[in-house]
Amino acid sequence: MSETASTPAGLGPDHGYGPDIHHVLLSEEQIQAKIVELADQVARDYAGREVLLVGVLKGAVLFMSDFARALRLPTQMEFMAVSSYGSSTSSSGVVRILKDLDRDISDRHVLVLEDIIDSGLTLSWLLKNLGSRRPASLEVCALLRKPDAIKVEVPVRYVGFDIPNEFVVGYGLDYAERYRDLPYIGTLKPEVYGD
Numbered sequence: 302m303s304e305t306a307s308t309p310a311g312l313g314p315d316h317g318y319g320p321d322i323h324h325v326l327l328s329e330e331q332i333q334a335k336i337v338e339l340a341d342q343v344a345r346d347y348a349g350r351e352v353l354l355v356g357v358l359k360g361a362v363l364f365m366s367d368f369a370r371a372l373r374l375p376t377q378m379e380f381m382a383v384s385s386y387g388s389s390t391s392s393s394g395v396v397r398i399l400k401d402l403d404r405d406i407s408d409r410h411v412l413v414l415e416d417i418i419d420s421g422l423t424l425s426w427l428l429k430n431l432g433s434r435r436p437a438s439l440e441v442c443a444l445l446r447k448p449d450a451i452k453v454e455v456p457v458r459y460v461g462f463d464i465p466n467e468f469v470v471g472y473g474l475d476y477a478e479r480y481r482d483l484p485y486i487g488t489l490k491p492e493v494y495g496d
């Protein structure tokens with residue numbers, strides 16, 4: 302299979318997913334430029350402090366990796382995996398911890414990295430959970446937010462992009478575990494869902 306034949310123009314490798322993509326919402330260049338912007342802002346706000354980045358698996362893995370490199374501060378990284386009960390494209394707010402943090406976050410400056418805030422239910426639960434562990438500070442940096450889908454207001458200090466209320470994939474975000482490895486963010490053709 303030729304990779305370039307199915308790659309949307311100017312968007313670099315699509316790992317062969319090109320035929321499934323309906324349209325590209327954010328290009329690799331837009332994402333990377335925004336990450337540098339967010340990291341500069343965070344570096345200014347946290348100057349002189351050591352930040353503990355908490356990445357929410359699996360969606361935030363690519364974001365965490367690029368963000369940590371762009372953030373010119375000494376940081377440590379922790380990961381947490383949670384699962385939100387619901388359909389394959391929406392969450393219910395009933396959350397289960399699949400993988401907890403490996404260590405205590407009390408008195409630490411915690412910055413949660415989220416891939417996307419949709420209803421806000423998962424994040425709301427997560428902030429309560431992490432807040433109960435008595436960090437010195439607790440803030441959120443989300444790459445994407447869907448303002449029209451919000452069901453519960455959550456305090457998010459840093460947001461990359463506000464996007465329309467559509468299901469998106471790529472740059473860590475999956476549909477049925479596929480598309481996470483795409484360097485850009487896009488929507489899928491309806492036939493991909495098969496329902």
Ligand code: 5GP
Pocket residue numbers: 360385390391392393394416417418419420421422423424467468469470474475476
């Ligand atoms: P929320 O609890 O805010 O509704 O949803 C949070 C989680 O649902 C996200 O961390 C993500 O895993 C998943 N999610 C929400 N919207 C999307 C989307 O548009 N695409 C994908 N792939 N996952 C989403």
